[in-house]
Amino acid sequence: MDSIKETTLGFYQRINNTYQNYLDKSTPHAILRWVGTYILFGLFMLRIVLTEGWYIVCYTWAIYLLNMFLQFLTPKFDPSLEQEMESSSVEEGTSKMDEDDDEFKPFIRRLPEFRFWYKATVSTITALICSFIPFCDIPVFWPILLVYFIILFTLTMRRQIQHMMKYKYIPFDVGKAKYSNK
Structure with a gap:
């Protein structure tokens, strides 16, 4: 009985190592990774449009991608x-920073690009699999879901852009200073 457990655990460990090896090899190839994910996006959207169903699955998938x-x-x-913490420490007299302190702080994402890609790919594969399960095809009036998602996307992105403008950070390389090697 123990040899069967060891054999099974060894098998799963080999599969896990192989999977992790492929993930590690794909890490530097960001463009190819995203191209593959966009192909999955396209297949999923094609499946939804052609079958005219699984709108709840599609809506849930879209909300998850928006959150990520x-x-x-x-x-x-x-x-x-950080601003709230600094203002409270100034009131308490424990602040160590000057008001004119413009220390460079690099932009570190809450969700790194690789994790974003990985979660988007896994969620798309999961949604694609769910689109083949009849139980998940709940009948809904899809235009309401579409309008609600557009409103949610617009309001959320407006708030995010206002936050970016207020605290002066740019999450992309567009518009950032570039220095050449001389």
Whole structure:
């Protein structure tokens, strides 16, 4: 009985190591990873459009991707919370920073790119699998879900962009200073 457990555990360990090896090899190839994920996105959208069903699965998937995208755009250390902490420490007289302190703070994402890609790919594969399960095809009036998602996306992104403007951070390389080697 113990040899069967050891054999089974060894088998799962080999599968896990192989899987992790492929993930590690794919890490530097960001463009190819995202191309594969966009192909999965396209297959899932094609499946939804052609079957005219599984709108709840699609809506849930889209909300999950929106949530992850917001985490991707948000800094790991929220400037609004840091500002509150600094103002409370100034009131208590324990602040160590000057008001004119412009120390460089790199943009560190709350959700790193690789984790974002991984979660987006896994969620798309899961949604694609769910689109083949009849139990998950709950009948709904899809235009209401679409309008609600558009409103949710617009309001959420407006709030995120206002936060980015207020605390002056840019989560992408666009518009950032670039220095050349001389």
